Amino acid sequence: VFVVSPFVVIAAKVGFDAVNEKLEYASRALGRTKIETFWKITLPLSMRGIIAGMMLAFARAMGEFGATIMMAYYPRTMPTQIWVSFITGGIEKAFPMAIVLLGSSVIVILLISLLGQEVRGSYAPY
Template structure:
């Protein structure tokens, strides 16, 4: 029998094998899609532009767009070097460091916020000292940034570590053999080669920060961010009241999704 006749047989023989996984996958996709469709169906009767123009909405949007980039920048500046160390070095206590990186991802955000309050709350030594010099660490934009950074920083650390781990160490060794120092090698070799994973991690960190609610609610319920404002509107007016701000967050999420797809698949666990 010719190869041309054999290939269709092989392909058709795989269809029953993939049928059950495909059907199960289709069910979860439908489950994901239905809430989006149902929510978007409610937007027709809501004056989205008008509601987003209210002072409360404008303040919430401004606060989120101010704090999330700052949290992302802090996470990146501090997290990327840590990711490089984790990818390139073995040292005593490394597993503890890895656990500390992952911990904010698995701890419920509200619990994370409570932890932050025990560390920087107004009645703690750190919080009291900061408040004494006019820098309150809770119920302030700084408190929002602290909460966002706590829950979002692991994303850039994990993805950057995976990116550095994929870089061939021989390229770094070649750079060192040519006379470049560790910092120059990191900046000119390692960082550019891991750029895709790092950028993806930065994007995910920003998305997590701008959507953070639980820890922010505990540490800085005021001033309002978009998620906390959505909660207030929901308590006062139900689903229809939150549609405008929710759509704004959804739009940001879609931009984030496009950016992540642009830079490829993002690892979600630390490779050992």
């Protein structure tokens, strides 16, 4: 969490900074509250940055095996458990867990990509 959170925060900040303030002012002038403006205008327009940060964080988290195995052996993350299974039982023990991790990674990336396409197709002005 500590390693990948800057990726999400910085990408989200860029997404929020890209929102045209005039659109927020127009929403407020048309009678929307600050919260309604955030949910209906600001957040949807900044979703590209948020999604980019999520994708970067996910990719970075998948690559943190070395640090995890050295610094925080317990509780075991899935990559750590795959390594332990490989050391104790060989490829036969590690392969099923590796397939589950690969499958879940593909599903997460596809869901994030679909969400990104939905955002691009909605009302992102760029």
